[in-house]
Amino acid sequence: NYHFFHFLISHAKNYGFVFPSSEIYGGLHAIYDYGQYGIELKNNIKEYWWKSMTQLHENIVGIDTSILMHSDIWKASGHIEKFNDFLIDNKDSKKRYCPEILIREYVNLMNNKNKGHLINIPKEKILFRMYQSLKKKDLLDIRVLIDELNIPDPICGSHNWTNIRLFNMMFKIEEEKGNLLYLRPETAQGIFSNFLNIKNSSRMKIPFGIAQIGKSFRNEIIARKFIFRMREFEQMEMQFFILPEEEMKWYEYWKKNRLKWHLELNLGNKKYQIRDHEQLAHYASIGSDIEFNFPFGFKEIEGIHSRRDFDLKQHEKFSKKKLRVFGKKKMIGNYIPYVIETSLGLDRLFLAILYSSLKKEKLENGNERIVLKFPPYLSPIKAAVFPLVLKDGLPEIAKRIFNNLKIDYQLVYDQKKSIGKLYRRQDAIGTPLCFTIDYDTIKTNTVTMRDRDSMKQKRIHIKDISKIIEYKTGI
Numbered sequence: 001n002y003h004f005f006h007f008l009i010s011h012a013k014n015y016g017f018v019f020p021s022s023e024i025y026g027g028l029h030a031i032y033d034y035g036q037y038g039i040e041l042k043n044n045i046k047e048y049w050w051k052s053m054t055q056l057h058e059n060i061v062g063i064d065t066s067i068l069m070h071s072d073i074w075k076a077s078g079h080i081e082k083f084n085d086f087l088i089d090n091k092d093s094k095k096r097y098c099p100e101i102l103i104r105e106y107v108n109l110m111n112n113k114n115k116g117h118l119i120n121i122p123k124e125k126i127l128f129r130m131y132q133s134l135k136k137k138d139l140l141d142i143r144v145l146i147d148e149l150n151i152p153d154p155i156c157g158s159h160n161w162t163n164i165r166l167f168n169m170m171f172k173i174e175e176e177k178g179n180l181l182y183l184r185p186e187t188a189q190g191i192f193s194n195f196l197n198i199k200n201s202s203r204m205k206i207p208f209g210i211a212q213i214g215k216s217f218r219n220e221i222i223a224r225k226f227i228f229r230m231r232e233f234e235q236m237e238m239q240f241f242i243l244p245e246e247e248m249k250w251y252e253y254w255k256k257n258r259l260k261w262h263l264e265l266n267l268g269n270k271k272y273q274i275r276d277h278e279q280l281a282h283y284a285s286i287g288s289d290i291e292f293n294f295p296f297g298f299k300e301i302e303g304i305h306s307r308r309d310f311d312l313k314q315h316e317k318f319s320k321k322k323l324r325v326f327g328k329k330k331m332i333g334n335y336i337p338y339v340i341e342t343s344l345g346l347d348r349l350f351l352a353i354l355y356s357s358l359k360k361e362k363l364e365n366g367n368e369r370i371v372l373k374f375p376p377y378l379s380p381i382k383a384a385v386f387p388l389v390l391k392d393g394l395p396e397i398a399k400r401i402f403n404n405l406k407i408d409y410q411l412v413y414d415q416k417k418s419i420g421k422l423y424r425r426q427d428a429i430g431t432p433l434c435f436t437i438d439y440d441t442i443k444t445n446t447v448t449m450r451d452r453d454s455m456k457q458k459r460i461h462i463k464d465i466s467k468i469i470e471y472k473t474g475i
């Protein structure tokens with residue numbers, strides 16, 4: 001898996017899906033750019049999610065809020081006070097580390113040394129000890145913590161560590177001297193702060209939802225899993241406003257609905273699992289993660305939480321505006337609705353799709369082909385059109401067919417190489433269909449259609465091309 005993951009990263013770069021940001025300057029830690037095919041795939045994923053939320057639910061509308069917001073929003077939401085991670089620096093290398101991961105690495109080292117007598121210290125215990133110790137004293141030496149946890153110290157003492165400290169993960173921007181703005185660490189607050197606007201400008205009644213796709217920023221300490229954990233990433237979030245007493249009903253509904261949505265992508269049912277939270281974010285009361293089996297194991301791809309009335313209540317307090325709805329039947333009078341949130345990482349879903357689709361296949365003639373078997377409706381390019389040879393009017397016919405179809409579909413026209421090589425290239429970027437124009441086309445108005453997955457070829461009539469692309473790649 002490790003090798004395959006590296007192969008995936010280089011394939012993503014070589015074929016225009018994902019590039020390291022600022023690469024000509026040596027790159028920027030945990031920041032990536034999407035290339036010519038990456039952006040098409042990403043846009044298709046966004047559209048698929050957007051439609052399934054807003055078009056298929058009459059009671060969910062979309063919104064697009066700003067990345068920069070009034071800094072009181074982050075006071076109210078608790079992010080200024082609580083959106084922290086533990087951090088430790090190595091004084092010599094000047095690199096920053098996550099102390100909990102460091103300690104777990106020490107434990108593994110010890111376990112490898114003394115086989116037979118294994119130590120097991122759960123992540124929660126390490127975090128709990130760090131919180132406890134940091135509450136008592138402001139500074140915490142990692143050697144003291146290791147001692148407290150009863151781990152024999154193999155090599156820790158030989159490193160030059162700073163104290164462990166808490167570090168706020170929001171990026172700060174200086175608006176003017178002494179006045180800070182924050183890059184949003186979640187898109188949700190743009191939804192909460194517009195709750196009144198949406199309620200007053202639409203005619204929706206509880207229960208209703210607000211969906212948003214947008215960039216979020218977190219100054220992550222450990223970020224080395226390609227686009228899985230980035231410092232600038234995109235979220236697809238939906239906040240669903242409900243009657244407080246219907247919290248469990250809607251929590252269960254969205255948990256089920258979201259898992260079903262993932263399964264319908266057909267990446268493989270066994271690749272998903274649900275993990276109910278023990279440790280909750282500061283705003284949540286119940287929550288679970290939909291986890292996907294990435295090359296580095298099962299990890300969160302989407303979170304479903306009940307945020308109850310935490311955010312709206314806090315915004316009422318800080319903004320002094322009433323963020324309530326008027327209840328009739330079950331709730332009498334004004335009340336603050338509860339909120340069920342579904343929060344999906346677009347880049348993580350992109351990675352899940354790329355990883356599940358990328359295949360190395362042995363062919364009958366002994367050769368190997370690399371193919372991206374994307375769900376066809378998500379493929380960056382829907383079909384490619386080639387002339388078999390560059391003479392006798394074939395390129396002109398191919399170009400005419402291409403021009404007629406390109407209004408409706410994202411297509412590629414290519415004529416530079418041999419047909420075999422052209423097919424391989426389309427396989428490598430995941431194009432589901434290729435159409436080749438040859439001498440028979442002149443006589444019979446038919447072309448060769450080649451299918452990405454089966455590699456089978458078939459003759460079809462020119463007038464059927466559009467219908468076939470629609471049938472194969474429509475949602």
Ligand code: ATP
Pocket residue numbers: 218220227228229230231233234235300301302303343344345346347348
């Ligand atoms: P993790 O535990 O992996 O850090 P989280 O619990 O902090 O994730 P949430 O705050 O629930 O994540 O964010 C919702 C979703 O946003 C996650 O399920 C994930 O898909 C995505 N996400 C969060 N942080 C990142 C990141 N640094 N890079 C890419 N996607 C992210």
